[in-house]
Amino acid sequence: MAGTSGGRRVEMSGSLSALRPILKRLPAQIAIEARLDPAPVAKFSSLHASGEIQLNGNGSYQIKGGKFDVGDQSFQMDALFQPGARHRFFADLAAKRVDIDALSDIGKGGSSAGKVSAGSGEPHLAMLSAFDADISVAIDELVGGKIRASDVQLAATVRDGHLEARLEHFGLDAGSVTAKASTNVGETPPTVRGNIASSGLDIDSIAKLAGQSVPLSGKLTADMGFAFRGLTAERIRSSVNLQGTVGIREGKLPLAALAEARTADDITGLNLDAKVHDVGKPVDLTGKLVWRGQAVTFKSQLAPASFLASGSVADASGPISLSVSSKCLEGSISGAAGGGGTFKGQVSVTSASVDKLMQWLGQSASHGLRDFAFKGDVDAGPGQLSFQKAAVALNGVKASGQGSMKLGAPLNIRTSLNFAKLDFAAFAGGGEPATGGKQKPNGATDAPIDLSFLKGIDAKVDIQADKLGYGKVFAGPVATTLVVADGKAHLNVPQSPFYGGTIAAEMTADGSKDAASLTLNTAIAGAAAAPLLHDAADFDRIEGTLNATVAVSGSGKTTKSLARSLGGKAAAKFGDGAFRGIDIAEVYNNLVGLLSSGFKQDQTKKTTFTELGASFVIENGVAQTTDISLLGPLVRMDGSGKIDFADQTLDIRLNPRVVASFAGQGGDVAVNGIGVPIVVQGPLFAPRAYPDLSALAKDPQGALDMLSRLGLPTGKLNLDKLIPGQTGSNGDGSGKGAADLIGDLLRNVAPRPKAPPAAPEPAVAPDNPDSAASPPG
Structure with a gap:
């Protein structure tokens, strides 16, 4: 018997041991062979079934102890065929072992498999629309490449042209998976919709099953819906869509296993959820992890379609946003990331303590750097970055500008910054008394000074400052350049406005040794003495115009020990002023009242x-x-x-x-x-x-x-x-x-x-x- 339907030719042949037992509703032996061209699946071009058949009282035919062969795979089969206006077919298949590779691939294989006859269009499932069916499959061992699954339970039903298939159990060493899919078999090409779920697959075991090795361990969870149109691989790739969640539970990532890692500390306690809305839309990522004893929460959004459209990982790129939060760091990025480790977009970072942040990151740190904030446009690549339109703050000092950085030891910085007020005392510990620092009422404080962070920096910073100074004493506006090298910071201030006069100064701060040291050479001309002395030393006794020179240096670990070490020379001359608090001439003119x-x-x-x-x-x-x-x-x-x-x-x-x-x-x-x-x-x-x-x-x-x-x-x-x-x-x-x-x-x-x-x-x-x-x- 042969015929053509929807461009597919079907040839069937069979044999029956005897007709009389069938008519008497007694068992008889039957064998059926079918050939399909083109076949929906390569190895499905030839099917063979045999077994004991018996006619039931309701007109149905039942096969017991049957055998079903497709490709090189054999199944035990019990089946029931019920003829009628819509034929119904029921079958229970069982196999000890099935090799998926022997049944693959869709659209590939034999001489005519996957080929579409003239006028037939795309491969389809229209042949299933002529009957209804209920099929169950039990496989003790399912093999596919290096993957081994046990206790595989599948079921499929066809009702009025609607096909639904279910993977009810798929046992792996890594865990178990369930799935389901459905389609309208009369549609050409068919649209398949379904879902795959797992409560926890061992990531390491999955990698081994696939013959791969990955540094990440933990449990993989999934509840993902999918849809695609067509039965060819190309059709599926071009039309597939996803919606659902994929997660990692109790993940561990040993950073030492990564080629570029500079630390052996592991990421532990990784819990991540990826929510997919549509393959064409960004994926939402949320999660938390523990690194170096600190909990980190993160939230991200990326567009996988943009990355998948690239020919290679190195060339892949796409939009991404990410925010992270830990005890030491709050940060966010929004822009375009590349598979080669590049990023271009907006970056915002804040840290209450740079010292603790650097220690957490495994870098050297100094005491006193705090209240860091950065927000600007960043263009970053492996080991380096540049920034534009940036707002920066550190130790209460705020600036704006642009520049570049190269990561390494030392950290290389080249930048141009504008300051409303640049107070160097903020970086020497003078901006905020340390806990436990000794302080006299209205007098001198004894706060720690630590300039050791200068050893980790190689910098050239062009400075434009409305005010530049130390503590309460400021000059400005000032245009100068700060150079940091070999643990020393050098600043040369050209003649600049200063308390109604001018000042020129040269300053060096040295953090290369155990104790910080400072050197100052300055010349003051025509400055208003009263406000200057008040700001410099809370001294309010002299007013007038000041001309002065100062050459002084010292070293110490605290402000008081630095002051105690000061050495050098100074000269001051006040003009047209007054000494406040006493009128010496009046003292003489009023000695009578004074003495009485x-x-x-x-x-x-x-x-x-x-x-x-x-x-x-x-x-x-x-x-x-x-x-x-x-x-x-x-x-x-x-x-x-x-x-x-x-x-x-x-x-x-x-x-x-x-x-x-x-x-x-x-x-x-x-x-x-x-x-x-x-x-x-x-x-x-x-x-x-x-x-x-x-x-x-x-x-x-x-x-x-x-x-x-x-x-x-x-x-x-x-x-x-x-x-x-x-x-x-x-x-x-x-x-x-x-x-x-x-x-x-x-x-x-x-x-x-x-x-x-x-x-x-x-x-x-x-x-x-x-x-x-x-x-x-």
């Missing part, structure tokens, strides 16, 4: 001057001067003293002379006049300035003569009682002698330390008239 009621410091009072200058020798953090010189309208002054940068204190003694004549502001400091030394002493942020009147006791006659020439009422001072030969009663009936009177005067004038209310004020010993007034507390 005592000295009271008044911040509104000033000693004006035309010029105030001094030079300093700095050693062990202490600046010493012996040539303080002041020229003013009514006052000339010399002096000496020291400034302790580590303790931030000063102790200066000034020797003013009130000029008897109001003429002239220049001239020799050594003029004729009465001298009342001024002591400036205490912390830089709040020093005390007060007169030392003990000099009056040394030369009372000279004091009377000078005060008389100034026209002051000397009789009220009773200084004549201090003149030798004028001892005895002071005339007021008190019986006080010279020593008593000196003690009263000195007690009145000297600033008195604040004492608890209940404690009596100590008296000055009257037997030491040469001693200076006690310094303020």
